[in-house]
Amino acid sequence: MKYPDAKEKFIETWGILGSQWGVNKTIAQIQALLLISPNPLSTDDIMKELTISRGNANMSLRELLDWGIIYKKTIAGDRKEYFVAEKDVWKWSHKIGTIRKQRELNPVLDLLQEIAASKEIGKSEEEQEFTKQIKELSQFTNQVSQLADKLFLSPKGELLLKLIKMFI
Amino acid sequence: MKYPDAKEKFIETWGILGSQWGVNKTIAQIQALLLISPNPLSTDDIMKELTISRGNANMSLRELLDWGIIYKKTIAGDRKEYFVAEKDVWKWSHKIGTIRKQRELNPVLDLLQEIAASKEIGKSEEEQEFTKQIKELSQFTNQVSQLADKLFLSPKGELLLKLIKMFI
DNA sequence: TTGAATTTTCAAAAAATACTGAAAATATAT
DNA sequence: ATATATTTTCAGTATTTTTTGAAAATTCAA
Numbered sequence: 001m002k003y004p005d006a007k008e009k010f011i012e013t014w015g016i017l018g019s020q021w022g023v024n025k026t027i028a029q030i031q032a033l034l035l036i037s038p039n040p041l042s043t044d045d046i047m048k049e050l051t052i053s054r055g056n057a058n059m060s061l062r063e064l065l066d067w068g069i070i071y072k073k074t075i076a077g078d079r080k081e082y083f084v085a086e087k088d089v090w091k092w093s094h095k096i097g098t099i100r101k102q103r104e105l106n107p108v109l110d111l112l113q114e115i116a117a118s119k120e121i122g123k124s125e126e127e128q129e130f131t132k133q134i135k136e137l138s139q140f141t142n143q144v145s146q147l148a149d150k151l152f153l154s155p156k157g158e159l160l161l162k163l164i165k166m167f168i
Numbered sequence: 169m170k171y172p173d174a175k176e177k178f179i180e181t182w183g184i185l186g187s188q189w190g191v192n193k194t195i196a197q198i199q200a201l202l203l204i205s206p207n208p209l210s211t212d213d214i215m216k217e218l219t220i221s222r223g224n225a226n227m228s229l230r231e232l233l234d235w236g237i238i239y240k241k242t243i244a245g246d247r248k249e250y251f252v253a254e255k256d257v258w259k260w261s262h263k264i265g266t267i268r269k270q271r272e273l274n275p276v277l278d279l280l281q282e283i284a285a286s287k288e289i290g291k292s293e294e295e296q297e298f299t300k301q302i303k304e305l306s307q308f309t310n311q312v313s314q315l316a317d318k319l320f321l322s323p324k325g326e327l328l329l330k331l332i333k334m335f336i
Numbered sequence: 337t338t339g340a341a342t343t344t345t346c347a348a349a350a351a352a353t354a355c356t357g358a359a360a361a362t363a364t365a366t
Numbered sequence: 367a368t369a370t371a372t373t374t375t376c377a378g379t380a381t382t383t384t385t386t387g388a389a390a391a392t393t394c395a396a
Binding site for chain 2: 001002003006007009010013014018021022035036037043062086087089090093104105107108111112114115118120121122125126127128130133134136137140154
């Protein structure tokens with residue numbers, strides 16, 4: 001596969017992957033584009049490359065900035081704003097993971113814990129099964145969550161991955 | 169929180185979580201409903217409980233069956249089909265993880281490897297940066313993927329989680 | 337200041353996704 | 367075989383999500 005095809009296919013595929021996992025396609029594609037770009041790109045560059053509107057580009061860039069996985073960059077003597085991606089895979093995946101865990105998973109974990117701890121739920125077969133399942137789910141997700149936190153908090157990842165490999 | 173509220177909130181929240189992660193809301197809600205139900209439920213039970221159409225219930229149930237996280241159950245002397253959830257958290261999350269990895273992640277991993285190995289990509293600054301980023305991404309995802317496989321392959325999870333905790 | 341360049345906003349349009357409901361197909365009892 | 371219960375299908379509809387594009391706001395150089 002030659003470069004232009006490989007590039008297009010990568011951006012396209014990254015967009016599809018995003019949308020399958022709840023990330024807007026354009027947002028994922030802009031990240032992909034900036035990830036592989038050796039220099040900062042302006043909004044116009046991005047609009048042209050992905051054939052999207054200014055509004056869409058602007059909103060998507062803002063979201064990527066909010067996630068902290070792209071940065072603004074000014075170029076001397078140029079009024080336009082330019083953007084660069086955080087290129088360290090570990091850093092940006094860490095940020096995405098942390099934010100999504102906090103925004104989307106934590107509310108569920110909190111609800112599970114609240115229900116699991118509730119004294120108001122009775123002893124009928126139905127309510128017992130409910131409590132049992134919620135407790136198991138709560139315990140399981142806490143374990144996974146802890147593991148994720150520890151993975152993410154470890155400085156680089158490679159280290160831990162190697163460590164884990166050793167023990168399996 | 170009393171049982172009916174807790175139940176409703178759990179099903180609702182599980183549906184929201186699903187849709188944030190690319191799983192149809194109804195499908196997630198049906199799984200939630202079956203997870204906490206002490207007895208098998210019929211299509212009509214599910215339709216009534218979630219106020220959804222027969223068509224929707226049928227299609228969603230089929231998908232959950234395809235994933236292997238719910239099962240059909242017949243009740244003697246009753247013509248209707250009933251459904252039960254796989255209740256072991258480790259088992260059903262393992263199945264979901266495996267299927268989604270295979271369907272959605274593997275194509276991306278394959279593409280990354282193909283590009284990373286391509287001899288057709290040149291030496292311009294742009295193409296070098298491209299190859300570099302693809303290689304890093306490929307290496308990183310392979311590590312994560314291997315870790316995930318090993319986690320999922322370990323018989324129960326608890327074991328490994330404890331092991332990991334020990335070494336952190 | 338003024339005005340041109342640039343960015344932001346957001347109502348409206350388009351696209352993607354999910355859901356309904358009734359007809360068709362299938363299964364089962366008599 | 368026939369009638370009845372049950373399940374499946376899918377065209378049409380509704381809903382949600384995404385995108386556009388042009389007006390408003392902002393920035394900045396002269």
